[in-house]
Amino acid sequence: MIRSAAAPLRLGTLGMAAILLLGGCSGSRDDPNTEPAVNASRSPSTSESPDTAESATPSEAPPRNAAAYKPATTEGPAENVPLPVMPDVAKEQSKEGLETFGEHWFDLVNYGYETGETSPVRAISAPGCERCESFYADVNEGYVNDDWIQGGHLRVISSGTQFIQTPEGRFQLILSIRQDASFNRGPNGKIYHEAAADEESSAFIMEATYVSDHWVVNLVENM
Structure with a gap:
Protein backbone atom coordinates (compact mmCIF):
# COMPACT_ATOMS: atom_id res chain seq x y z
CA MET A 1 0.00 0.00 0.00
CA ILE A 2 1.51 3.31 -1.10
CA ARG A 3 1.59 5.88 1.65
CA SER A 4 2.30 9.60 1.62
CA ALA A 5 4.97 10.35 4.21
CA ALA A 6 5.46 13.62 6.01
CA ALA A 7 8.55 15.60 5.13
CA PRO A 8 11.17 16.42 7.73
CA LEU A 9 10.50 19.71 9.46
CA ARG A 10 11.15 22.49 6.95
CA LEU A 11 11.91 26.04 7.93
CA GLY A 12 10.45 29.13 6.31
CA THR A 13 12.99 31.14 4.34
CA LEU A 14 14.07 34.50 5.69
CA GLY A 15 17.14 36.32 4.41
CA MET A 16 19.87 38.42 5.95
CA ALA A 17 17.84 41.64 5.91
CA ALA A 18 15.18 40.11 8.12
CA ILE A 19 17.78 38.86 10.60
CA LEU A 20 19.32 42.31 10.83
CA LEU A 21 15.91 43.75 11.71
CA LEU A 22 15.94 41.59 14.82
CA GLY A 23 18.68 43.64 16.46
CA GLY A 24 16.38 44.59 19.32
CA CYS A 25 16.03 40.93 20.28
CA SER A 26 19.45 39.41 20.02
CA GLY A 27 23.21 39.77 19.80
CA SER A 28 25.97 37.75 18.23
CA ARG A 29 27.98 35.20 20.15
CA ASP A 30 31.11 37.32 19.91
CA ASP A 31 29.65 40.74 20.68
CA PRO A 32 26.47 41.18 22.73
CA ASN A 33 25.86 44.53 21.05
CA THR A 34 25.67 43.19 17.51
CA GLU A 35 23.03 41.22 15.67
CA PRO A 36 23.46 37.56 14.71
CA ALA A 37 24.71 37.43 11.14
CA VAL A 38 25.07 34.59 8.71
CA ASN A 39 28.68 33.45 8.54
CA ALA A 40 30.52 30.78 6.64
CA SER A 41 31.89 28.84 9.57
CA ARG A 42 29.06 26.29 9.66
CA SER A 43 27.23 27.13 6.44
CA PRO A 44 27.03 24.68 3.56
CA SER A 45 27.28 25.84 -0.03
CA THR A 46 23.98 26.84 -1.62
CA SER A 47 24.95 24.61 -4.53
CA GLU A 48 24.93 21.46 -2.42
CA SER A 49 23.56 18.39 -4.14
CA PRO A 50 21.39 15.70 -2.45
CA ASP A 51 24.58 13.69 -1.95
CA THR A 52 25.76 16.35 0.50
CA ALA A 53 23.00 15.32 2.88
CA GLU A 54 24.41 11.80 2.86
CA SER A 55 27.84 12.99 3.92
CA ALA A 56 26.76 15.08 6.92
CA THR A 57 28.34 13.73 10.11
CA PRO A 58 26.89 14.21 13.61
CA SER A 59 28.74 16.65 15.85
CA GLU A 60 29.84 13.93 18.24
CA ALA A 61 32.44 11.48 16.92
CA PRO A 62 31.98 7.83 17.92
CA PRO A 63 34.34 6.54 20.62
CA ARG A 64 37.30 4.39 19.60
CA ASN A 65 36.38 0.78 18.80
CA ALA A 66 32.72 1.75 18.31
CA ALA A 67 30.95 0.61 15.16
CA ALA A 68 31.52 3.06 12.33
CA TYR A 69 28.90 5.71 11.68
CA LYS A 70 27.20 5.42 8.29
CA PRO A 71 24.90 8.17 7.02
CA ALA A 72 21.58 7.34 5.41
CA THR A 73 21.73 6.48 1.71
CA THR A 74 19.33 5.54 -1.05
CA GLU A 75 19.69 1.96 0.16
CA GLY A 76 18.94 2.30 3.85
CA PRO A 77 18.87 4.42 7.02
CA ALA A 78 21.86 5.74 8.92
CA GLU A 79 23.70 3.28 11.15
CA ASN A 80 25.52 3.63 14.46
CA VAL A 81 24.57 7.29 14.88
CA PRO A 82 26.22 8.67 18.04
CA LEU A 83 23.92 10.51 20.42
CA PRO A 84 25.09 14.14 20.73
CA VAL A 85 26.34 14.86 24.25
CA MET A 86 25.21 18.10 25.83
CA PRO A 87 28.21 20.37 26.50
CA ASP A 88 28.61 21.38 30.14
CA VAL A 89 28.21 25.06 29.25
CA ALA A 90 24.76 24.29 27.83
CA LYS A 91 23.63 23.48 31.37
CA GLU A 92 24.50 26.95 32.66
CA GLN A 93 21.99 29.73 33.18
CA SER A 94 23.95 32.24 31.15
CA LYS A 95 24.02 33.86 27.71
CA GLU A 96 26.60 31.39 26.45
CA GLY A 97 24.74 28.55 28.11
CA LEU A 98 21.50 29.38 26.29
CA GLU A 99 23.25 29.79 22.92
CA THR A 100 25.03 26.45 23.30
CA PHE A 101 21.85 24.76 24.51
CA GLY A 102 19.94 26.02 21.47
CA GLU A 103 22.51 24.51 19.12
CA HIS A 104 22.44 21.25 21.07
CA TRP A 105 18.65 21.10 20.73
CA PHE A 106 18.99 21.21 16.96
CA ASP A 107 21.74 18.58 17.11
CA LEU A 108 19.21 16.30 18.80
CA VAL A 109 16.63 17.10 16.11
CA ASN A 110 19.17 15.98 13.51
CA TYR A 111 19.80 12.84 15.53
CA GLY A 112 16.06 12.17 15.43
CA TYR A 113 15.95 12.48 11.66
CA GLU A 114 18.78 9.96 11.33
CA THR A 115 17.55 7.43 13.87
CA GLY A 116 13.79 7.83 14.31
CA GLU A 117 14.35 8.57 18.02
CA THR A 118 12.50 11.59 19.42
CA SER A 119 12.98 10.93 23.13
CA PRO A 120 16.17 13.04 23.46
CA VAL A 121 14.29 16.12 22.17
CA ARG A 122 11.25 15.32 24.30
CA ALA A 123 13.46 15.19 27.40
CA ILE A 124 14.40 18.87 27.07
CA SER A 125 11.20 20.24 25.53
CA ALA A 126 8.04 21.28 27.32
CA PRO A 127 4.58 19.91 26.50
CA GLY A 128 2.69 22.33 24.30
CA CYS A 129 5.67 23.21 22.09
CA GLU A 130 3.92 23.08 18.70
CA ARG A 131 7.08 22.91 16.57
CA CYS A 132 8.33 20.10 18.79
CA GLU A 133 5.10 18.19 18.22
CA SER A 134 5.49 18.66 14.45
CA PHE A 135 9.00 17.24 14.68
CA TYR A 136 7.78 14.18 16.60
CA ALA A 137 5.07 13.55 14.00
CA GLN A 150 17.69 10.72 4.42
CA GLY A 151 19.08 14.23 4.89
CA GLY A 152 17.12 17.17 6.27
CA HIS A 153 20.11 18.17 8.42
CA LEU A 154 19.59 21.53 10.17
CA ARG A 155 22.70 23.70 10.34
CA VAL A 156 22.90 26.51 12.90
CA THR A 161 20.46 36.52 22.71
CA GLN A 162 20.20 39.61 24.87
CA PHE A 163 19.48 37.21 27.74
CA ILE A 164 16.59 39.26 29.11
CA GLN A 165 13.83 37.37 30.88
CA THR A 166 10.31 37.80 29.50
CA PRO A 167 7.24 38.32 31.73
CA GLU A 168 6.57 34.59 31.32
CA GLY A 169 9.97 33.79 32.79
CA ARG A 170 11.48 32.72 29.46
CA PHE A 171 14.67 33.71 27.64
CA GLN A 172 14.68 34.26 23.88
CA LEU A 173 17.30 33.04 21.43
CA ILE A 174 17.48 34.06 17.75
CA LEU A 175 19.03 31.55 15.36
CA SER A 176 19.91 31.60 11.69
CA ILE A 177 19.45 28.12 10.23
CA ARG A 178 19.79 26.38 6.88
CA GLN A 179 18.41 22.93 6.08
CA ASP A 180 19.84 20.30 3.72
CA ALA A 181 17.85 18.46 1.10
CA SER A 182 15.68 15.68 2.53
CA PHE A 183 14.09 12.48 1.30
CA ASN A 184 11.48 10.20 2.86
CA ARG A 185 12.44 6.77 1.56
CA GLY A 186 11.15 3.25 1.65
CA PRO A 187 12.34 -0.18 0.53
CA ASN A 188 13.15 -0.85 -3.13
CA GLY A 189 14.10 2.75 -3.81
CA LYS A 190 10.70 4.22 -3.05
CA ILE A 191 10.64 7.99 -2.44
CA TYR A 192 7.55 9.24 -0.62
CA HIS A 193 8.60 12.86 -0.43
CA GLU A 194 11.61 15.04 -1.17
CA ALA A 195 12.51 18.66 -0.47
CA ALA A 196 15.34 20.72 -1.90
CA ALA A 197 18.05 22.27 0.25
CA ASP A 198 17.35 25.77 1.51
CA GLU A 199 18.82 28.40 -0.77
CA GLU A 200 18.86 30.96 2.05
CA SER A 201 19.05 30.77 5.82
CA SER A 202 15.93 31.07 7.96
CA ALA A 203 15.48 33.13 11.13
CA PHE A 204 14.07 31.23 14.10
CA ILE A 205 13.17 32.27 17.62
CA MET A 206 13.50 29.84 20.50
CA GLU A 207 12.11 30.50 23.97
CA ALA A 208 13.45 28.46 26.86
CA THR A 209 12.99 28.36 30.62
CA TYR A 210 15.69 27.49 33.13
CA VAL A 211 14.26 24.91 35.52
CA SER A 212 16.33 23.91 38.57
CA ASP A 213 19.60 23.08 36.80
CA HIS A 214 18.75 22.79 33.11
CA TRP A 215 17.07 24.49 30.14
CA VAL A 216 13.68 23.45 28.73
CA VAL A 217 12.42 24.58 25.31
CA ASN A 218 8.96 26.15 25.40
CA LEU A 219 8.68 27.49 21.88
CA VAL A 220 10.42 27.28 18.50
CA GLU A 221 9.03 29.36 15.63
CA ASN A 222 9.95 30.86 12.30
CA MET A 223 10.28 34.63 12.32
Whole structure:
Protein backbone atom coordinates (compact mmCIF):
# COMPACT_ATOMS: atom_id res chain seq x y z
CA MET A 1 0.00 0.00 0.00
CA ILE A 2 1.51 3.31 -1.10
CA ARG A 3 1.59 5.88 1.65
CA SER A 4 2.30 9.60 1.62
CA ALA A 5 4.97 10.35 4.21
CA ALA A 6 5.46 13.62 6.01
CA ALA A 7 8.55 15.60 5.13
CA PRO A 8 11.17 16.42 7.73
CA LEU A 9 10.50 19.71 9.46
CA ARG A 10 11.15 22.49 6.95
CA LEU A 11 11.91 26.04 7.93
CA GLY A 12 10.45 29.13 6.31
CA THR A 13 12.99 31.14 4.34
CA LEU A 14 14.07 34.50 5.69
CA GLY A 15 17.14 36.32 4.41
CA MET A 16 19.87 38.42 5.95
CA ALA A 17 17.84 41.64 5.91
CA ALA A 18 15.18 40.11 8.12
CA ILE A 19 17.78 38.86 10.60
CA LEU A 20 19.32 42.31 10.83
CA LEU A 21 15.91 43.75 11.71
CA LEU A 22 15.94 41.59 14.82
CA GLY A 23 18.68 43.64 16.46
CA GLY A 24 16.38 44.59 19.32
CA CYS A 25 16.03 40.93 20.28
CA SER A 26 19.45 39.41 20.02
CA GLY A 27 23.21 39.77 19.80
CA SER A 28 25.97 37.75 18.23
CA ARG A 29 27.98 35.20 20.15
CA ASP A 30 31.11 37.32 19.91
CA ASP A 31 29.65 40.74 20.68
CA PRO A 32 26.47 41.18 22.73
CA ASN A 33 25.86 44.53 21.05
CA THR A 34 25.67 43.19 17.51
CA GLU A 35 23.03 41.22 15.67
CA PRO A 36 23.46 37.56 14.71
CA ALA A 37 24.71 37.43 11.14
CA VAL A 38 25.07 34.59 8.71
CA ASN A 39 28.68 33.45 8.54
CA ALA A 40 30.52 30.78 6.64
CA SER A 41 31.89 28.84 9.57
CA ARG A 42 29.06 26.29 9.66
CA SER A 43 27.23 27.13 6.44
CA PRO A 44 27.03 24.68 3.56
CA SER A 45 27.28 25.84 -0.03
CA THR A 46 23.98 26.84 -1.62
CA SER A 47 24.95 24.61 -4.53
CA GLU A 48 24.93 21.46 -2.42
CA SER A 49 23.56 18.39 -4.14
CA PRO A 50 21.39 15.70 -2.45
CA ASP A 51 24.58 13.69 -1.95
CA THR A 52 25.76 16.35 0.50
CA ALA A 53 23.00 15.32 2.88
CA GLU A 54 24.41 11.80 2.86
CA SER A 55 27.84 12.99 3.92
CA ALA A 56 26.76 15.08 6.92
CA THR A 57 28.34 13.73 10.11
CA PRO A 58 26.89 14.21 13.61
CA SER A 59 28.74 16.65 15.85
CA GLU A 60 29.84 13.93 18.24
CA ALA A 61 32.44 11.48 16.92
CA PRO A 62 31.98 7.83 17.92
CA PRO A 63 34.34 6.54 20.62
CA ARG A 64 37.30 4.39 19.60
CA ASN A 65 36.38 0.78 18.80
CA ALA A 66 32.72 1.75 18.31
CA ALA A 67 30.95 0.61 15.16
CA ALA A 68 31.52 3.06 12.33
CA TYR A 69 28.90 5.71 11.68
CA LYS A 70 27.20 5.42 8.29
CA PRO A 71 24.90 8.17 7.02
CA ALA A 72 21.58 7.34 5.41
CA THR A 73 21.73 6.48 1.71
CA THR A 74 19.33 5.54 -1.05
CA GLU A 75 19.69 1.96 0.16
CA GLY A 76 18.94 2.30 3.85
CA PRO A 77 18.87 4.42 7.02
CA ALA A 78 21.86 5.74 8.92
CA GLU A 79 23.70 3.28 11.15
CA ASN A 80 25.52 3.63 14.46
CA VAL A 81 24.57 7.29 14.88
CA PRO A 82 26.22 8.67 18.04
CA LEU A 83 23.92 10.51 20.42
CA PRO A 84 25.09 14.14 20.73
CA VAL A 85 26.34 14.86 24.25
CA MET A 86 25.21 18.10 25.83
CA PRO A 87 28.21 20.37 26.50
CA ASP A 88 28.61 21.38 30.14
CA VAL A 89 28.21 25.06 29.25
CA ALA A 90 24.76 24.29 27.83
CA LYS A 91 23.63 23.48 31.37
CA GLU A 92 24.50 26.95 32.66
CA GLN A 93 21.99 29.73 33.18
CA SER A 94 23.95 32.24 31.15
CA LYS A 95 24.02 33.86 27.71
CA GLU A 96 26.60 31.39 26.45
CA GLY A 97 24.74 28.55 28.11
CA LEU A 98 21.50 29.38 26.29
CA GLU A 99 23.25 29.79 22.92
CA THR A 100 25.03 26.45 23.30
CA PHE A 101 21.85 24.76 24.51
CA GLY A 102 19.94 26.02 21.47
CA GLU A 103 22.51 24.51 19.12
CA HIS A 104 22.44 21.25 21.07
CA TRP A 105 18.65 21.10 20.73
CA PHE A 106 18.99 21.21 16.96
CA ASP A 107 21.74 18.58 17.11
CA LEU A 108 19.21 16.30 18.80
CA VAL A 109 16.63 17.10 16.11
CA ASN A 110 19.17 15.98 13.51
CA TYR A 111 19.80 12.84 15.53
CA GLY A 112 16.06 12.17 15.43
CA TYR A 113 15.95 12.48 11.66
CA GLU A 114 18.78 9.96 11.33
CA THR A 115 17.55 7.43 13.87
CA GLY A 116 13.79 7.83 14.31
CA GLU A 117 14.35 8.57 18.02
CA THR A 118 12.50 11.59 19.42
CA SER A 119 12.98 10.93 23.13
CA PRO A 120 16.17 13.04 23.46
CA VAL A 121 14.29 16.12 22.17
CA ARG A 122 11.25 15.32 24.30
CA ALA A 123 13.46 15.19 27.40
CA ILE A 124 14.40 18.87 27.07
CA SER A 125 11.20 20.24 25.53
CA ALA A 126 8.04 21.28 27.32
CA PRO A 127 4.58 19.91 26.50
CA GLY A 128 2.69 22.33 24.30
CA CYS A 129 5.67 23.21 22.09
CA GLU A 130 3.92 23.08 18.70
CA ARG A 131 7.08 22.91 16.57
CA CYS A 132 8.33 20.10 18.79
CA GLU A 133 5.10 18.19 18.22
CA SER A 134 5.49 18.66 14.45
CA PHE A 135 9.00 17.24 14.68
CA TYR A 136 7.78 14.18 16.60
CA ALA A 137 5.07 13.55 14.00
CA ASP A 138 7.51 13.96 11.09
CA VAL A 139 9.96 11.47 12.55
CA ASN A 140 7.30 8.95 13.52
CA GLU A 141 5.83 9.11 10.03
CA GLY A 142 9.23 8.90 8.40
CA TYR A 143 10.14 5.66 10.18
CA VAL A 144 6.93 3.67 9.73
CA ASN A 145 7.71 0.00 9.04
CA ASP A 146 10.99 -0.12 7.09
CA ASP A 147 10.99 3.51 5.92
CA TRP A 148 13.64 6.07 6.77
CA ILE A 149 14.63 9.73 6.38
CA GLN A 150 17.69 10.72 4.42
CA GLY A 151 19.08 14.23 4.89
CA GLY A 152 17.12 17.17 6.27
CA HIS A 153 20.11 18.17 8.42
CA LEU A 154 19.59 21.53 10.17
CA ARG A 155 22.70 23.70 10.34
CA VAL A 156 22.90 26.51 12.90
CA ILE A 157 24.71 29.31 11.09
CA SER A 158 24.61 31.78 13.99
CA SER A 159 22.73 32.46 17.21
CA GLY A 160 22.42 35.28 19.70
CA THR A 161 20.46 36.52 22.71
CA GLN A 162 20.20 39.61 24.87
CA PHE A 163 19.48 37.21 27.74
CA ILE A 164 16.59 39.26 29.11
CA GLN A 165 13.83 37.37 30.88
CA THR A 166 10.31 37.80 29.50
CA PRO A 167 7.24 38.32 31.73
CA GLU A 168 6.57 34.59 31.32
CA GLY A 169 9.97 33.79 32.79
CA ARG A 170 11.48 32.72 29.46
CA PHE A 171 14.67 33.71 27.64
CA GLN A 172 14.68 34.26 23.88
CA LEU A 173 17.30 33.04 21.43
CA ILE A 174 17.48 34.06 17.75
CA LEU A 175 19.03 31.55 15.36
CA SER A 176 19.91 31.60 11.69
CA ILE A 177 19.45 28.12 10.23
CA ARG A 178 19.79 26.38 6.88
CA GLN A 179 18.41 22.93 6.08
CA ASP A 180 19.84 20.30 3.72
CA ALA A 181 17.85 18.46 1.10
CA SER A 182 15.68 15.68 2.53
CA PHE A 183 14.09 12.48 1.30
CA ASN A 184 11.48 10.20 2.86
CA ARG A 185 12.44 6.77 1.56
CA GLY A 186 11.15 3.25 1.65
CA PRO A 187 12.34 -0.18 0.53
CA ASN A 188 13.15 -0.85 -3.13
CA GLY A 189 14.10 2.75 -3.81
CA LYS A 190 10.70 4.22 -3.05
CA ILE A 191 10.64 7.99 -2.44
CA TYR A 192 7.55 9.24 -0.62
CA HIS A 193 8.60 12.86 -0.43
CA GLU A 194 11.61 15.04 -1.17
CA ALA A 195 12.51 18.66 -0.47
CA ALA A 196 15.34 20.72 -1.90
CA ALA A 197 18.05 22.27 0.25
CA ASP A 198 17.35 25.77 1.51
CA GLU A 199 18.82 28.40 -0.77
CA GLU A 200 18.86 30.96 2.05
CA SER A 201 19.05 30.77 5.82
CA SER A 202 15.93 31.07 7.96
CA ALA A 203 15.48 33.13 11.13
CA PHE A 204 14.07 31.23 14.10
CA ILE A 205 13.17 32.27 17.62
CA MET A 206 13.50 29.84 20.50
CA GLU A 207 12.11 30.50 23.97
CA ALA A 208 13.45 28.46 26.86
CA THR A 209 12.99 28.36 30.62
CA TYR A 210 15.69 27.49 33.13
CA VAL A 211 14.26 24.91 35.52
CA SER A 212 16.33 23.91 38.57
CA ASP A 213 19.60 23.08 36.80
CA HIS A 214 18.75 22.79 33.11
CA TRP A 215 17.07 24.49 30.14
CA VAL A 216 13.68 23.45 28.73
CA VAL A 217 12.42 24.58 25.31
CA ASN A 218 8.96 26.15 25.40
CA LEU A 219 8.68 27.49 21.88
CA VAL A 220 10.42 27.28 18.50
CA GLU A 221 9.03 29.36 15.63
CA ASN A 222 9.95 30.86 12.30
CA MET A 223 10.28 34.63 12.32
